[in-house]
Amino acid sequence: MAESIDSKLQIVMFPWLALGHIIPFLNLSNELAKKGHKISFLLPKNAQIKLQNLNLYPNLITFHTLKIPHVHGLPYGAETTADVPRSLESLLATAMDELYDEIKSFLQNLKPHFVFFDFAHWVTEIALEIGGIKTICYKLASPATSAISLIRSPEKSVFMASTAAEKVRPPPGYPSTTVVLHEHEAKLLEFLFQEYGKGVTIYERLSKGVTLCDAIALKTCREIEGTFGDYIATQFKKPVLYTGPVLPDSEKGPLEEHGLSNWLEKFEPGSVVFCAFGSQLILEKKQFQELVLGLELTGLPFLLVVKPPEGTKSVEEALPEGFKERVQEKGLILDCWVPQLKILTHKSVGCFVSHCGYGSMWESLALCDCQLVLLPSANDQTLSARLMEQDLKVGVEVKKDENGWFSKESLCKAVKCVMDKDSQFGCLVKENHRKWKEVLSSPGFMNNYIDSFIQNLHELLVK
Numbered sequence: 001m002a003e004s005i006d007s008k009l010q011i012v013m014f015p016w017l018a019l020g021h022i023i024p025f026l027n028l029s030n031e032l033a034k035k036g037h038k039i040s041f042l043l044p045k046n047a048q049i050k051l052q053n054l055n056l057y058p059n060l061i062t063f064h065t066l067k068i069p070h071v072h073g074l075p076y077g078a079e080t081t082a083d084v085p086r087s088l089e090s091l092l093a094t095a096m097d098e099l100y101d102e103i104k105s106f107l108q109n110l111k112p113h114f115v116f117f118d119f120a121h122w123v124t125e126i127a128l129e130i131g132g133i134k135t136i137c138y139k140l141a142s143p144a145t146s147a148i149s150l151i152r153s154p155e156k157s158v159f160m161a162s163t164a165a166e167k168v169r170p171p172p173g174y175p176s177t178t179v180v181l182h183e184h185e186a187k188l189l190e191f192l193f194q195e196y197g198k199g200v201t202i203y204e205r206l207s208k209g210v211t212l213c214d215a216i217a218l219k220t221c222r223e224i225e226g227t228f229g230d231y232i233a234t235q236f237k238k239p240v241l242y243t244g245p246v247l248p249d250s251e252k253g254p255l256e257e258h259g260l261s262n263w264l265e266k267f268e269p270g271s272v273v274f275c276a277f278g279s280q281l282i283l284e285k286k287q288f289q290e291l292v293l294g295l296e297l298t299g300l301p302f303l304l305v306v307k308p309p310e311g312t313k314s315v316e317e318a319l320p321e322g323f324k325e326r327v328q329e330k331g332l333i334l335d336c337w338v339p340q341l342k343i344l345t346h347k348s349v350g351c352f353v354s355h356c357g358y359g360s361m362w363e364s365l366a367l368c369d370c371q372l373v374l375l376p377s378a379n380d381q382t383l384s385a386r387l388m389e390q391d392l393k394v395g396v397e398v399k400k401d402e403n404g405w406f407s408k409e410s411l412c413k414a415v416k417c418v419m420d421k422d423s424q425f426g427c428l429v430k431e432n433h434r435k436w437k438e439v440l441s442s443p444g445f446m447n448n449y450i451d452s453f454i455q456n457l458h459e460l461l462v463k
Helices: 019-034 045-054 086-097 100-110 123-130 143-150 156-161 164-168 183-193 202-212 222-236 257-265 285-297 323-330 340-344 358-366 379-391 408-419 424-440 445-462
Strands: 010-014 038-044 061-066 114-117 134-139 215-218 240-242 272-276 302-305 331-334 349-354 371-374 395-397
Touching: 010 019, 010 100, 019 038, 019 045, 019 061, 019 358, 019 445, 038 045, 038 100, 045 061, 100 123, 114 123, 123 134, 123 202, 134 202, 134 445, 143 183, 143 202, 143 222, 143 379, 156 183, 164 183, 183 202, 183 379, 202 222, 215 222, 215 445, 222 240, 240 445, 257 302, 272 285, 272 340, 285 302, 285 323, 285 331, 285 408, 323 331, 340 349, 340 358, 349 358, 349 408, 358 379, 358 424, 371 379, 371 408, 371 424, 379 395, 395 408, 395 424, 408 424, 424 445
Parallel strands: 010 038, 010 114, 038 061, 114 134, 134 215, 215 240, 272 302, 272 349, 302 331, 349 371, 371 395
Antiparallel strands: none
16 A cells, blocks of 8 residues: 555665765755654764764664675775775775675665665665665766766777767767866766776666666755756656755854864955865875965965875975965965864855865855855866856856866966956856855755655655
8 A cells, every 4th residue: 555645754775885975865864854754874883973963863863883894905994985095995885785685684674665875776676676665866966977977888998989079978968068078078987987896887886776776866956957857867767856955054153173263263254265175085296286376376365175195194295395484374274174064154264165076066055155166176076067157157167277287377366256356257156156045045945855855755655
């Protein structure tokens, strides 16, 4: 008998073993639990300890500990991508795939209504075998990324033999001429054919997920990316559901970490440039030096959060000669975690130089008033940057050369064109940003998306 629209759902969450995936799944779990639905959340022990405080409904969201199997070559105790260099992530994917029997047994015993996943495509096979369980592939990147990356030839030999123009050419019917990759960015797509787990490429892992699931869920809203969602629904012949951006609540309280509050208070309102690249990106030393010199060139105070560059043990040893003495108190560089949202909403911060990770994109668009400078590196980030610059016109992308390198001059120019008081372009993007923030933060906007999403889930059960 079909579930009534008011009945409570039993949902299992099984995200990829990376905090950048686990946290958005947990944010969505909180929204669903707020409406009374029960969540069983599968994650490793250390991630569970680290994220316990983000579980806002422990009476409805139950953490189930996964013991990550040891795989030869993987450091002992490694549980998430935070524990391994990027070169070993494929082994972590192999370890996740070895959880197959454990996950199958868990689902057989629980028999939930839904399983949400992203990288563990084999969950779809288990659900079909058990019967009565629907699978939702929850996409945490722009739907343009899925369209550009997955609706193409799966043959590596065909792809590698193609010209750069052919590699970046959007698939037939793709709904945009601006949210695209440029020819010199063709190499950004080569990662799709890397092994990511034993005997499986990233392309195979992701394409099987969207092909075999019962529905695709997008962490976005129709107002901004609806044309891409419609395109994906048509291409994969699947229901596409929208969760809305599912943003965390703004963090309250003073910025006590690393004395940041005292440091920021020294500067005029809206004058500080905040630059952050997420937890994964490690720059080459030469590019790192162009970055810090570009920030110095702006003449503005800046806060940079970045990992030590390749081949170095610390940020300090990689700084250009004389840099530290020149910038002194005007520049602060950290290589550790910081509360990004608290910084973005601090009154002294006026510009955000972002790598355009999907989470950062939504936080900057919906929760802060900063001017936005876009400095992407991966293909999904690049497409998000094009969306923000070309379609929404809320920021400016830093220009790069044909090797994908940016110069100190190009970074400085991008910051200046949005921060200079007399810049017409700066005024335009500020006004557009204000309008979109108003839409996204309007009363009931996010809540209505969650309500509609839950209704869509109930309708899937009826089918």
